[in-house]
Amino acid sequence: MKKLARDPQIVWRNEKRREEEILAALERGEDVGDRGSVILIVGGTMHQLNLVGGYIWNLCDGSRSLDDVVETLASEFDVHDEVLRHDVEAFVNDLVGRGWLRYA
Amino acid sequence: MRLDLLDTPLRVTWEFCSGEFCLPADKLRHVAGRLTEAGVFFVTLQKGAPRHPATGEIIAMLSAGGVRVSLIAQPAELSLVESNWPLQELFIDAGGWLDGASAQEELGAAAQIGREKGFSPAFLAVPLASRLARLPQLFALCREHDVGRLKLPNISVDGNLGDLERGKLPTAEELFDLRKKIGDAAESRRGLELEVHDLFLWEILSRGDAERGEFGGCQAANSLAHIDAQGDIFPCSSWPLRLGSLCETSLEAIWQNERRYRIRRDIEHLPAGCAGCSDYALCIGGCRGLAVSFSDRDARDPGCAGRR
Numbered sequence: 001m002k003k004l005a006r007d008p009q010i011v012w013r014n015e016k017r018r019e020e021e022i023l024a025a026l027e028r029g030e031d032v033g034d035r036g037s038v039i040l041i042v043g044g045t046m047h048q049l050n051l052v053g054g055y056i057w058n059l060c061d062g063s064r065s066l067d068d069v070v071e072t073l074a075s076e077f078d079v080h081d082e083v084l085r086h087d088v089e090a091f092v093n094d095l096v097g098r099g100w101l102r103y104a
Numbered sequence: 105m106r107l108d109l110l111d112t113p114l115r116v117t118w119e120f121c122s123g124e125f126c127l128p129a130d131k132l133r134h135v136a137g138r139l140t141e142a143g144v145f146f147v148t149l150q151k152g153a154p155r156h157p158a159t160g161e162i163i164a165m166l167s168a169g170g171v172r173v174s175l176i177a178q179p180a181e182l183s184l185v186e187s188n189w190p191l192q193e194l195f196i197d198a199g200g201w202l203d204g205a206s207a208q209e210e211l212g213a214a215a216q217i218g219r220e221k222g223f224s225p226a227f228l229a230v231p232l233a234s235r236l237a238r239l240p241q242l243f244a245l246c247r248e249h250d251v252g253r254l255k256l257p258n259i260s261v262d263g264n265l266g267d268l269e270r271g272k273l274p275t276a277e278e279l280f281d282l283r284k285k286i287g288d289a290a291e292s293r294r295g296l297e298l299e300v301h302d303l304f305l306w307e308i309l310s311r312g313d314a315e316r317g318e319f320g321g322c323q324a325a326n327s328l329a330h331i332d333a334q335g336d337i338f339p340c341s342s343w344p345l346r347l348g349s350l351c352e353t354s355l356e357a358i359w360q361n362e363r364r365y366r367i368r369r370d371i372e373h374l375p376a377g378c379a380g381c382s383d384y385a386l387c388i389g390g391c392r393g394l395a396v397s398f399s400d401r402d403a404r405d406p407g408c409a410g411r412r
Contacts, residue, residue, distance in 0.1 A: 011172065013143040017111045017360075036108050041145060046320075046327065048108065 121152025
């Protein structure tokens with residue numbers, strides 16, 4: 001199965017302190033969907049990925065297929081498998097459509 | 105898009121020298137290490153960088169650490185730029201030409217030297233008030249010398265503010281005059297990729313383009329930072345408030361200190377001068393560094409003509 005890889009031209013990094021804050025907010029039951037933990041610059045424009053998006057982005061290092069990514073996340077999140085697969089697939093398809101990720 | 109508060113800045117400008125003083129090579133290495141540790145994306149080396157003997161080493165060090173490095177050189181410094189420096193972008197300072205202090209041929213020759221060294225040089229000019237009237241001529245000059253990109257960065261402010269410094273900033277009236285002089289902005293900038301930091305100048309020069317992709321309010325002390333020739337770090341080059349020394353403290357620690365957060369709170373504060381303005385949602389107060397440096401946190405950006 002094809003592996004998912006990030007566009008090497010995209011400059012990005014994990015915001016470690018922000019991620020800690022988001023995890024703490026999550027523990028408190030707050031909505032963290034709009035809070036970014038990964039920052040990237042594409043074509044001169046800055047973007048943020050939220051916590052789950054950031055996890056997926058980090059996993060797409062060219063060594064994992066979509067199934068591998070779903071499997072890895074399933075071990076970390078208490079979400080129904082089908083729901084998780086649907087959400088991950090939608091996110092990955094969006095980024096593949098933007099050219100930020102590709103199947104290699 | 106409004107950015108959350110970042111762990112460390114993404115874009116840093118870095119002066120190597122101030123007058124005759126240049127930061128020694130060991131200190132430069134130390135600061136470069138701080139920048140790579142902090143995961144800074146882009147560093148622009150300026151003011152004396154091309155003539156510093158350690159510049160090649162510092163560029164290589166930053167580049168190996170994943171930082172995209174750009175360099176600003178004076179026309180006469182192009183001969184010092186090495187063709188093997190891994191630069192993302194090479195800028196040639198056209199400010200001297202706009203001031204009438206250097207000849208057109210000098211700029212053209214510098215661009216040619218840059219190309220012969222394997223770069224695609226861009227021109228750069230700080231848009232001081234005295235330079236605005238010649239901007240259309242600079243656009244034409246870029247085309248004449250096959251330079252496809254021009255950057256107009258923000259105006260640096262040092263700590264010694266005074267009438268002279270204030271007089272360097274374009275006023276709303278001077279920007280209005282430029283708007284009239286430019287006329288058809290799309291035709292004036294034809295064939296040229298423009299990068300304009302100042303929001304009001306961008307508004308004039310970009311007429312016809314609707315998007316300003318990255319602007320989400322003043323990014324001083326968030327995604328932006330400036331390092332002076334002592335290794336001290338500032339919110340940006342337009343905001344002369346020292347946050348700390350990279351010779352002594354890590355960038356991560358400085359970005360967590362109270363001074364930095366106070367600046368961000370000042371930026372989030374709605375300036376009294378902007379209250380009720382229908383365009384506040386677009387400009388978000390413009391350049392807060394210039395506003396605070398020349399007045400206070402309730403002042404409008406000095407280039408703003410008033411409430412709309």
